[in-house]
Each structure stands twice: as structure tokens, then as C-alpha cells.
Amino acid sequence: MEVDGFAFHSRRADMRRDLNRNNASTVAGFAALHYMPEHIWFEPERVVAEIRAVLGQRRSPGPEAPS
Structure with a gap:
């Protein structure tokens, strides 16, 4: 997460x-x-809900690669 403010942009x-x-x-x-x-x-x-959503996507197993 990054906080964007006018002071730095x-x-x-x-x-x-x-x-x-x-x-x-x-x-x-x-x-x-x-x-x-x-x-x-x-x-x-x-x-917080958005951060949790992104973290949940990272934990979700992706499609299995063909063997």
C-alpha cells in the first residue's frame, strides 16, 4: 500500500x-x-477491505499447469 499526497507529487x-x-x-x-x-x-x-481482497487473491490457488 502506498499513500499518495501532494507533498511528494x-x-x-x-x-x-x-x-x-x-x-x-x-x-x-x-x-x-x-x-x-x-x-x-x-x-x-x-x-482494509481492499487490502484483504488483494491478499486473498494472492493466496488463492491458480489454475493447475497441464502435466
């Missing part, structure tokens, strides 16, 4: 850096959830 170079990092982690197979502080402050149940 006020310049194009900052946003470019974060987008590159996010894309690299997605290519490597990681799921990324992004939230603003307001999401965490005012909708914590939703944030």
Missing part, C-alpha cells in the same frame, strides 16, 4: 519517479494499491 520529476517505480513493481508481479491520506482517515474500512 508536486513536481513532474517526482510523479515520473513514482510512476516508474509503480510500473516496475507491477511488471514484477506485485499489486499496488494507492490511497490519499483522506481515504485512510475517512474510509479505513474500505481501505
